[in-house]
Amino acid sequence: MPAALDGLLVLDFATLLPGPLATLMLAEAGAEVVKIERPDGGDDMRHYPPQWGESGAAFSLLNRRKKSLAIDLKAPDAVARLRSLIARADVLVEQFRPGVMTRLGLGYDACRALNPRLVYCSITGYGQSGDNSGRAGHDLNYQAEAGLLSLSYGSAEQPVVPPMLTADIAGGAYPAVINILMALRQREMTGEGTHLDVAMADGLFTLPFWALAEGQATGRWPGNANSLLSGGAARYRLYPTADGKLLAVAAIEQKFWEAFCEAIGLDPELRDDRQSPEATTRRVAEIVRDRSAAYWADLFARVDCCCNLVRSLEEAQADPRFQARGLFAERLVNEAGQGMSALPLPIDPSLRAAPGLPASAPGLGADNAMLDAFERDG
Numbered sequence: 001m002p003a004a005l006d007g008l009l010v011l012d013f014a015t016l017l018p019g020p021l022a023t024l025m026l027a028e029a030g031a032e033v034v035k036i037e038r039p040d041g042g043d044d045m046r047h048y049p050p051q052w053g054e055s056g057a058a059f060s061l062l063n064r065r066k067k068s069l070a071i072d073l074k075a076p077d078a079v080a081r082l083r084s085l086i087a088r089a090d091v092l093v094e095q096f097r098p099g100v101m102t103r104l105g106l107g108y109d110a111c112r113a114l115n116p117r118l119v120y121c122s123i124t125g126y127g128q129s130g131d132n133s134g135r136a137g138h139d140l141n142y143q144a145e146a147g148l149l150s151l152s153y154g155s156a157e158q159p160v161v162p163p164m165l166t167a168d169i170a171g172g173a174y175p176a177v178i179n180i181l182m183a184l185r186q187r188e189m190t191g192e193g194t195h196l197d198v199a200m201a202d203g204l205f206t207l208p209f210w211a212l213a214e215g216q217a218t219g220r221w222p223g224n225a226n227s228l229l230s231g232g233a234a235r236y237r238l239y240p241t242a243d244g245k246l247l248a249v250a251a252i253e254q255k256f257w258e259a260f261c262e263a264i265g266l267d268p269e270l271r272d273d274r275q276s277p278e279a280t281t282r283r284v285a286e287i288v289r290d291r292s293a294a295y296w297a298d299l300f301a302r303v304d305c306c307c308n309l310v311r312s313l314e315e316a317q318a319d320p321r322f323q324a325r326g327l328f329a330e331r332l333v334n335e336a337g338q339g340m341s342a343l344p345l346p347i348d349p350s351l352r353a354a355p356g357l358p359a360s361a362p363g364l365g366a367d368n369a370m371l372d373a374f375e376r377d378g
Contacts, residue, residue, distance in 0.1 A: 003030025004351035008184075009088055011036060012066065013106075014095035015043045017165060018123050018172030018200065020062040023093055025177050027065040028345050030353040034085070034367065035063065039070040042364040053334030055361055060332055061343040063361035065353065070365030079105040084374040087114045091180055095123045098133045108195040118193040119183040123172050127199035137201075142167035146204035151211055151222055152230040171203030228252070234273045234281040235260070238310065245293035246310040247300075249284075259305040264288070317341070330355045335363075 008031040012023040020035075020043070027033040037043055045059040052060050071078055086092070092111060094101050101107045101122075108120045125142055126132035132145075143149045143166060154160035179196045187193055205212070208222075210229050215221035226232040235257045239247045251260040261271045264287050266280075273280040288296065293309055300307040311319075317328060326349070328341040 001350065003353040005029040005031040006353075008032065008090045010034065010091040010093065011085065011089045012093050013101070014093050014123065016045050016095070017062065017168045018176065019093045019095040020045070021169060021173035022121075022123070022176040022180070023066065024062055024064065024343070025173070025345055025347060026091070026180070028347055028353060029351050031091070033066040034370070035066050035068045035362070036073070036082070037068055037070050037364060039072055039365065042068070042070065046364065052340065053336045053338060054363070055334070057340070060334065060340065060361045064332055064342060066362055067367035067370060068362040068364055069368055069371050071368075071371070073104050073106070079110075081371060082106070083114060085371065086111050086118070088374070089115060089118060090184070091119045091121065093121045093123065093176065093180075097136075098122070098124060098128045112193065112195075116192060117187055119180055119187065119196065120193065121176050121180055121183075121196040121198060123176055123198045123200070125167075125200050127202060128197045132201075139165040139167040139200075142171060142201040142204060146171075146201050148204050148208060150224060151208060151227070152225050166207070167200040167204055170207060171200040172198060175203045234277060234284050237281065237284075239285050239288035241291060241293040241296060241309075242289055243292045247288050247293070247296050248308055248310050250306040252306070256305040259303055260307060263299060263303045263305065332360050334360060 005026055008026070010023055010026050010031045010033045012019060012033055012035045014020055014023070023033045023035075035043065041047065043059060043063070045062065046055050048056040048058055050057050071081060086106075094106075102110070108122075111118055111120055122128060124133070125137040126135060126145075137145075140149075140161065143162065146167075148166065149162070152160075176196070176198045179198060183194050183196060211222045211227060214227065222230060222232075224230075228236055231237050235249060235251045237249055239249060241247055249260065251257040257273070258271070264284070266287065267283060270276070270280045270283050296307075297309050316322065322328070327344040330342040332340045332342050334340075
């Protein structure tokens with residue numbers, strides 16, 4: 001079967017993470033993705049350590065299956081050189097601050113004049129409008145602005161930075177892909193493209209749905225680690241073991257909580273965690289801390305109650321169960337012959353392009369001949 005997006009042409013003007021991850025997902029589903037990069041170094045991610053051959057390892061993960069055109073967008077002839085490409089494109093993704101593409105002569109109105117069917121997706125921190133639209137920011141800033149960090153940050157003395165780039169991925173890349181696909185479906189019905197305004201900070205408000213529901217319904221807004229899903233309950237929490245590892249307990253439903261309590265031998269008078277939540281939590285912590293991680297791993301392999309150990313990323317990647325799912329089956333090979341697992345993506349195999357070469361990230365300007373051909377063909 002053909003891949004889901006075979007035949008689509010995507011122009012990627014984005015750098016770093018949100019836009020390139022979005023276009024990687026489109027490429028993985030069969031779209032032809034062409035990166036438009038600066039001649040003097042290209043996408044900044046090319047040079048982020050650690051290096052993997054001639055490119056940064058992260059760049060290699062995010063830009064496989066793509067082509068690269070190196071062109072100075074500030075050059076007097078840049079727009080003219082890109083005109084034929086824009087006229088044939090289905091999707092354009094850009095990640096500049098609002099107004100930059102317009103100043104370059106590549107804003108939505110200019111591109112729409114060349115191609116009314118173009119789906120033009122702008123990814124920014126705070127959107128195309130509003131007082132925040134021109135502000136610089138990174139993932140941590142967007143999480144702070146949207147209130148997400150307030151729900152679980154450790155302590156004021158030792159605040160914890162989230163281990164994942166939630167705004168870039170869940171607030172930027174994923175909404176971009178979803179909206180692009182919906183816009184392409186709408187285009188089938190109307191014949192018209194559209195301008196998509198994807199704001200990473202805006203996209204974060206979907207994630208704490210439970211906190212929004214609780215705060216608006218009760219007037220008691222969840223704070224730092226004081227609600228059910230942020231570590232404020234005995235049955236949804238991380239507990240240290242005797243040897244310094246962590247047990248992840250997520251026994252939310254009553255049947256799982258009862259099985260968990262029975263398995264660890266929790267005192268009967270403390271099993272109703274509504275009566276004295278702090279006493280229940282304290283006693284569970286004491287019990288878990290009394291045994292090793294290996295003991296708990298063996299026990300909860302036999303008890304169905306949503307409990308397991310916290311693993312390292314290295315351990316998780318090596319797990320035969322994930323390996324059997326094919327998550328790390330596709331390999332990248334750089335110019336030095338070094339191999340690395342491709343980045344797993346949440347795309348069903350039936351929708352993807354066939355695995356295999358060329359899957360690695362392109363060299364800067366490796367496909368400039370393509371631009372010459374488009375110019376020649378008009």
